[in-house]
Amino acid sequence: MKFQLTILGSSSATPVRNRFPSSQLLNINEKLFLIDCGEATQIQLLRYGLKASRIDHIFISHMHGDHYFGLPGLLSTLHLNGRVKPLYLYGPPELMEIISLTLTHSQTRLRYPLEFYPVDPSEPGQIFENAEITVETIIMNHRIPCTGFLFREKARLPNIAREKIQEYEIPTQAIADIKQGADFTLPNGILIPNRELTIPPRPSRAFAYCADTLVKPDIVSQIKTVDLLYHEATFMNEMLDRANETFHSTAAQAAAIALEAKVKKLVIGHFSARYRELSPLLTEARAVFPATELAKEGTVFQVGEPASS
Amino acid sequence: MKFQLTILGSSSATPVRNRFPSSQLLNINEKLFLIDCGEATQIQLLRYGLKASRIDHIFISHMHGDHYFGLPGLLSTLHLNGRVKPLYLYGPPELMEIISLTLTHSQTRLRYPLEFYPVDPSEPGQIFENAEITVETIIMNHRIPCTGFLFREKARLPNIAREKIQEYEIPTQAIADIKQGADFTLPNGILIPNRELTIPPRPSRAFAYCADTLVKPDIVSQIKTVDLLYHEATFMNEMLDRANETFHSTAAQAAAIALEAKVKKLVIGHFSARYRELSPLLTEARAVFPATELAKEGTVFQVGEPASS
Numbered sequence: 001m002k003f004q005l006t007i008l009g010s011s012s013a014t015p016v017r018n019r020f021p022s023s024q025l026l027n028i029n030e031k032l033f034l035i036d037c038g039e040a041t042q043i044q045l046l047r048y049g050l051k052a053s054r055i056d057h058i059f060i061s062h063m064h065g066d067h068y069f070g071l072p073g074l075l076s077t078l079h080l081n082g083r084v085k086p087l088y089l090y091g092p093p094e095l096m097e098i099i100s101l102t103l104t105h106s107q108t109r110l111r112y113p114l115e116f117y118p119v120d121p122s123e124p125g126q127i128f129e130n131a132e133i134t135v136e137t138i139i140m141n142h143r144i145p146c147t148g149f150l151f152r153e154k155a156r157l158p159n160i161a162r163e164k165i166q167e168y169e170i171p172t173q174a175i176a177d178i179k180q181g182a183d184f185t186l187p188n189g190i191l192i193p194n195r196e197l198t199i200p201p202r203p204s205r206a207f208a209y210c211a212d213t214l215v216k217p218d219i220v221s222q223i224k225t226v227d228l229l230y231h232e233a234t235f236m237n238e239m240l241d242r243a244n245e246t247f248h249s250t251a252a253q254a255a256a257i258a259l260e261a262k263v264k265k266l267v268i269g270h271f272s273a274r275y276r277e278l279s280p281l282l283t284e285a286r287a288v289f290p291a292t293e294l295a296k297e298g299t300v301f302q303v304g305e306p307a308s309s
Numbered sequence: 310m311k312f313q314l315t316i317l318g319s320s321s322a323t324p325v326r327n328r329f330p331s332s333q334l335l336n337i338n339e340k341l342f343l344i345d346c347g348e349a350t351q352i353q354l355l356r357y358g359l360k361a362s363r364i365d366h367i368f369i370s371h372m373h374g375d376h377y378f379g380l381p382g383l384l385s386t387l388h389l390n391g392r393v394k395p396l397y398l399y400g401p402p403e404l405m406e407i408i409s410l411t412l413t414h415s416q417t418r419l420r421y422p423l424e425f426y427p428v429d430p431s432e433p434g435q436i437f438e439n440a441e442i443t444v445e446t447i448i449m450n451h452r453i454p455c456t457g458f459l460f461r462e463k464a465r466l467p468n469i470a471r472e473k474i475q476e477y478e479i480p481t482q483a484i485a486d487i488k489q490g491a492d493f494t495l496p497n498g499i500l501i502p503n504r505e506l507t508i509p510p511r512p513s514r515a516f517a518y519c520a521d522t523l524v525k526p527d528i529v530s531q532i533k534t535v536d537l538l539y540h541e542a543t544f545m546n547e548m549l550d551r552a553n554e555t556f557h558s559t560a561a562q563a564a565a566i567a568l569e570a571k572v573k574k575l576v577i578g579h580f581s582a583r584y585r586e587l588s589p590l591l592t593e594a595r596a597v598f599p600a601t602e603l604a605k606e607g608t609v610f611q612v613g614e615p616a617s618s
Contacts, residue, residue, distance in 0.1 A: 065411060076322070077324070
């Protein structure tokens with residue numbers, strides 16, 4: 001099952017040349033989930049040949065414009081391109097107020113249902129579930145209410161060892177129960193315990209998106225051992241005071257969270273416009289957590305595969 | 310005096326690869342005027358090395374998102390980059406409602422004064438004046454209230470013929486009056502009429518921006534003989550029904566307006582995403598009005614110089 005992340009925007013509040021405001025696209029088993037939607041997100045989707053029409057779920061972390069100013073345009077484009085299937089939007093309650101006003105003043109009535117689910121920024125909770133994944137909020141600590149999002153594959157069923165099927169002549173109709181944990185009883189009454197028949201499933205994969213936040217160690221338990229952690233790193237440690245003032249994190253702080261949470265890979269982003277070159281941020285983070293990569297526009301990260309670094 | 314137009318976005322409602330929503334930047338004597346501000350306008354300004362901080366006046370034609378969805382982001386960037394000088398914004402009354410709401414929900418208090426002047430879309434009027442130019446609205450006919458903008462140099466004073474200064478020994482202190490139209494009386498009492506002393510000034514230049522509109526022949530008298538006319542041309546004539554339905558113009562219609570108004574040069578833009586190639590629109594317009602050019606991102610047009618075609 002595909003589980004991959006494409007970076008659409010890596011910039012913090014003000015864009016710089018070739019760095020766009022925050023947006024990321026998750027492809028989970030060919031279903032597309034958009035996370036934040038900074039200005040020009042729809043233009044970035046075009047650039048990378050990613051079809052906006054395939055996005056069914058959009059998650060917005062908070063009401064700073066660099067995380068949602070691309071949303072009204074994207075919603076309008078989907079409408080104009082004839083979308084009829086529902087779009088599910090998750091974000092701060094205030095978001096819908098702005099979307100509604102842009103629609104009212106352009107005298108637009110969307111052709112597709114836009115289903116809005118306001119997100120509670122006060123405590124973590126599951127906000128989405130389908131057959132394959134769940135999405136939980138991660139509570140951030142920013143100047144205004146802000147949530148991250150944890151995308152986790154559901155626990156997979158164990159596989160049955162092929163040779164055991166032959167050895168014990170297990171009939172097809174018994175397999176579903178065994179996958180669910182049942183033992184198997186032979187015709188002679190001998191019971192074969194489930195653990196002897198099954199192979200543990202590949203561990204469920206998870207991606208955590210930690211949006212704008214003052215470094216927040218209490219998220220560690222929630223994001224423990226995720227395969228891929230995106231954590232904002234607006235500044236370097238030399239700007240720690242500024243990071244604290246503006247409720248942002250430094251590259252070293254993001255890496256310390258990754259280390260403590262024992263994640264497999266860290267991606268840092270939301271870089272301040274002051275940094276023309278990003279390699280110093282990478283160096284700072286890798287000194288703490290070597291399996292770190294930079295969010296760069298167009299980069300694709302596999303969730304749950306070995307780090308390429 | 311510089312008077313030039315840079316195209317930042319040429320696309321209609323939905324962007325396509327390399328075509329951005331509507332925005333144009335006028336440089337009049339090193340003062341920058343932004344006309345419409347579609348999504349990613351600030352990113353286009355970065356791309357072309359145009360300093361957003363130098364813009365003091367922004368004109369928004371109407372409340373369709375492809376003409377203003379870049380404005381909240383631009384205003385925010387100016388704030389974050391430390392602007393303190395006032396910014397003057399002209400547009401539909403509803404515009405300020407949306408800007409205010411984005412500021413409220415991001416808990417942002419702009420560091421600079423944002424002075425908003427609501428534009429009356431019902432009849433043409435002068436909405437701006439400085440020492441060099443005036444700006445008038447042009448009333449468009451679109452699905453929602455919409456205005457274009459006419460930028461016109463003020464009438465220039467005549468020049469005094471250098472050889473006449475010598476011939477009549479005109480003292481310096483008399484020159485200002487002569488420029489204003491006074492005659493000159495020689496010491497012997499003979500009066501030299503003003504017309505013999507002066508050279509008519511270069512004609513005042515003008516640029517008309519005709520935003521989204523069903524073709525509207527009654528604007529011709531207002532835009533008569535302007536040096537540069539931008540007129541939307543969303544469709545080709547083969548899509549005339551669609552143009553009428555959506556209150557847009559075709560390339561041939563835009564050209565017919567240019568021809569009737571005897572403008573010096575026409576730029577067409579706001580192209581529908583259905584056109585991958587724009588040359589057919591240019592061909593259609595040039596068949597009616599040869600001095601036509603395409604609005605293309607990054608193209609600079611001089612207002613008042615001979616057409617380059």
